[in-house]
Amino acid sequence: MSAFVLTVAQQKGGAGKTTVVAQLAAALHAEGRKVALIDTDPQRSLTHWYDLRREGPGADDDTFLLREASGWRVGVELDRLKRSYDVIIVDTAPHAENEAKAAIRAGQLVLVPVQPSPVDIWATRSTVELAAQEKIPALIVLNRMPARGRLADAMRAQLDKDKLAIAEAVLGNRVSFAASMIEGKGVVESESRGRAAEEIRALAAEVMSRAR
Ligand SMILES: Nc1ncnc2c1ncn2[C@@H]1O[C@H](COP(=O)(O)OP(=O)(O)O)[C@@H](O)[C@H]1O
């Protein structure tokens, strides 16, 4: 077994990287996959979420692991974990080009969350370029998207013009994403029948379909 390694990157802060990592991880784990996370962001938001999670039941569950690492240590951790996990997801810091590059290089797919604003789209280009330089495919995840309307249309038009690959699964602007994380959970656990859970499961399926 060798894990599918996914990096979530976006040079812009607040785009939803940590949210996507935690929610995807919870969704994949709920499907019975062994999931490892690597937190490369010095802010350690993902680690805080994971620590909360470990306070609850299942604290000794070694099928859901997190390691903190940065720089060359990311590669070392990956090599160590690859054989024991199905999926490894790497969370990255904003505004850290070299760090992001190393994390992107270590993965097989880069997910780039983008919120519906011009500022986010501009930042996306540089992140996608980093992936292209490393010859790793990048997939845009539209995050906090309004269901329809002018803004959604304009976003898609702009991303299409830039010839960027956009995931079919889209995440809406949903309080439940944040609410679940306050409890160290994902929406698949806290509100498994809700729209947010549906969205994140769809994204998980789409991402894993690329694992072959
Ligand atoms: N789809 C979403 N719906 C609602 N809030 C979201 C969504 N995605 C992210 N957020 C919120 O946006 C903020 C930034 O998200 P975060 O995942 O920390 O971004 P990043 O890791 O890229 O800096 C957080 O407060 C988070 O709860």
Ligand SMILES: [Mg+2]
């Ligand atoms: Mg983050």
